[in-house]
Amino acid sequence: GESVGLHLPTLSVQEGDNSIINCAYSNSASDYFIWYKQESGKGPQFIIDIRSNMDKRQGQRVTVLLNKTVKHLSLQIAATQPGDSAVYFCAEKAQTGFQKLVFGTGTRLLVSP
Amino acid sequence: DTGVSQNPRHKITKRGQNVTFRCDPISEHNRLYWYRQTLGQGPEFLTYFQNEAQLEKSRLLSDRFSAERPKGSFSTLEIQRTEQGDSAMYLCASSLESGNQPQHFGDGTRLSIL
Numbered sequence: 001g002e003s004v005g006l007h008l009p010t011l012s013v014q015e016g017d018n019s020i021i022n023c024a025y026s027n028s029a030s031d032y033f034i035w036y037k038q039e040s041g042k043g044p045q046f047i048i049d050i051r052s053n054m055d056k057r058q059g060q061r062v063t064v065l066l067n068k069t070v071k072h073l074s075l076q077i078a079a080t081q082p083g084d085s086a087v088y089f090c091a092e093k094a095q096t097g098f099q100k101l102v103f104g105t106g107t108r109l110l111v112s113p
Numbered sequence: 114d115t116g117v118s119q120n121p122r123h124k125i126t127k128r129g130q131n132v133t134f135r136c137d138p139i140s141e142h143n144r145l146y147w148y149r150q151t152l153g154q155g156p157e158f159l160t161y162f163q164n165e166a167q168l169e170k171s172r173l174l175s176d177r178f179s180a181e182r183p184k185g186s187f188s189t190l191e192i193q194r195t196e197q198g199d200s201a202m203y204l205c206a207s208s209l210e211s212g213n214q215p216q217h218f219g220d221g222t223r224l225s226i227l
Contacts, residue, residue, distance in 0.1 A: 008153065032213040043117075043204050043218035044156065051213060089155045093213065099144060100169055101216060103155025 008087060010108040019077040019111075023090035023104045028071060032093040034101065035064060035075045037086045044089060047075070077109075085111045115139060117219035119205050125225045126195060133191045134222045138207030145188050146206040146216055147180055149173065156204055156218075162188060163210065192224075200226045 013019050025033070031052040036044035050057045050064045050073075057064050063076040073090050087108050091101040118137040126132055138145045143164050148156035159178070161169040164185035174180075177196075182188040192199055202223050206216035 034215055036218075041220070043206075043220045046215045046217055049213070049215050091155070098169060099146065099161045099208075099216075100158040100171070101146075101148075101156075102158070106155055 008106050008108045010110060012110045012112065013080050015080060015082060015111055015113050017080055019080045019084070019109060021075045021077075021088050021107045021109065023073040023075075023107075025071050025073060025090065025092045025104065026102070027092060027094040028068070030092040030094050033064070033066060033073055034091045034093075035062075035073075036089045036091060036103075037084075038089060038106070039086045047088075080109075080111050082111045082113055085109055117205055117207055117217055119203075119219040119222050121222055122220065123223045123225070125227065127227050128195055128197060130195055131191065131193045132195060132224065133189055134203055134205075134224075136188045136190070136205030136207075136219060138187070138205070139217060141209070142207035142217075143185070143210040144208045144214070144216075145182055146208075147188070147190050148204040148206065148218075150202040150204055150221070151200075159190075195224075195226050197226050200224055 034049045035047040038044045048059045061078045065074045087106040089106045090104045094102050120135045145162045147159040150156040160180050162182040177193045180190045202221040204221045206218045208214040208216045
């Protein structure tokens, strides 16, 4: 399949480890944030979202943390599996009342068995 | 599977030709979005519809690009007089209408300009 990103920051972990993927966002007025997973040849797949009035949200094996003070977002994946290998993007909805998402630079996660 | 459907998956055409892509959103979703993604980059917003109304357009959407959603269901994106720089993955997404809702993406149409 084709490569989604050729020169992306890469995080390499062993199967079973916890992974933390970080993202810095640009707009202090952003009110909504989303993490997506993108596998080669496919569109971005929704993982988890968080609104700006929260600082933590948990899903199945994933946790998103939001630090508005330093405009930082992180995605934690527990017990990482080979199927988690993909490119991960954070996205922000930068303006209230508008629906445009602004995507960050992706991070490639490589999980070794 | 009732996810977002895009056709065709791949399109190869010569420079100067017109191309049209189709997107069928998730059936109960009133909002529909088009993005473009080039290799090594995240998706970039092009335009957004709520039902049949086109409410947001990016400056990336030059006058060679036109998007329609005539009945508030499927949408088409047309590129006229294609250029080499139009080569990219064109992604469609849809979402529910109320408040902040996650956008769900299709698998895109890969456009290659010869």
